[in-house]
Amino acid sequence: DAGITQSPRHKVTETGTPVTLRCHQTENHRYMYWYRQDPGHGLRLIHYSYGVKDTDKGEVSDGYSVSRSKTEDFLLTLESATSSQTSVYFCAISEAAGNQPQHFGDGTRLSIL
Amino acid sequence: DAKTTQPNSMESNEEEPVHLPCNHSTISGTDYIHWYRQLPSQGPEYVIHGLTSNVNNRMASLAIAEDRKSSTLILHRATLRDAAVYYCILNSGYSTLTFGKGTMLLVSP
Numbered sequence: 001d002a003g004i005t006q007s008p009r010h011k012v013t014e015t016g017t018p019v020t021l022r023c024h025q026t027e028n029h030r031y032m033y034w035y036r037q038d039p040g041h042g043l044r045l046i047h048y049s050y051g052v053k054d055t056d057k058g059e060v061s062d063g064y065s066v067s068r069s070k071t072e073d074f075l076l077t078l079e080s081a082t083s084s085q086t087s088v089y090f091c092a093i094s095e096a097a098g099n100q101p102q103h104f105g106d107g108t109r110l111s112i113l
Numbered sequence: 114d115a116k117t118t119q120p121n122s123m124e125s126n127e128e129e130p131v132h133l134p135c136n137h138s139t140i141s142g143t144d145y146i147h148w149y150r151q152l153p154s155q156g157p158e159y160v161i162h163g164l165t166s167n168v169n170n171r172m173a174s175l176a177i178a179e180d181r182k183s184s185t186l187i188l189h190r191a192t193l194r195d196a197a198v199y200y201c202i203l204n205s206g207y208s209t210l211t212f213g214k215g216t217m218l219l220v221s222p
Contacts, residue, residue: 033209035212042200042212042213042214042215043157043212044212045209045210045211048209058209059211090156090157092156092157099145099147099162099204101147101159101162102149102157102159102210103159104156104157104158105156106155106156107155107156
């Protein structure tokens with residue numbers, strides 16, 4: 001299995017608080033991704049990174065920011081969490097662009113009350 | 114992005130072959146066909162991908178129609194562990210994937 005660790009695995013917090021989710025990989029893959037998964041919507045891409053300090057927006061990036069200061073870590077931040085951001089968040093990695101497989105972490109279940 | 118159409122759900126019996134169809138009539142010449150699956154309470158898992166020729170790996174086989182407008186993921190002997198949502202995705206060479214709703218495969222003992 002690809003070495004991907006998401007933390008925390010579960011979090012409950014209140015509306016308006018900042019939240020940071022961490023994705024850590026041990027594969028030295030260049031690309032990293034954050035997705036969210038909600039009932040009725042499937043997986044949707046939030047942001048992705050194609051190298052250290054190189055990031056781009058995905059389909060549902062509003063309300064989220066990301067940072068990648070080193071190859072192994074990709075952080076997803078909700079500056080001021082809202083109830084609509086309650087979701088399961090998945091991190092993924094891939095070796096290169098295009099048609100390389102993506103490998104996913106086990107997810108973070110985030111509840112915002 | 115070119116879209117795919119999959120049945121919402123399919124049922125199979127354990128130890129029988131399963132053929133999961135995917136239609137992609139607007140596929141372009143550079144689109145690869147990818148399959149992922151997601152078991153309950155887990156992240157998606159890569160299964161297989163191909164461009165024109167049929168592909169085999171330890172998990173499954175991918176049969177691609179000659180006109181590339183459809184493809185079929187074949188699980189040769191379904192097990193209970195294969196019960197999952199299966200996603201057929203087209204990728205034109207960019208790094209991101211667009212997931213649809215997929216096919217929920219139910220496997221009965």
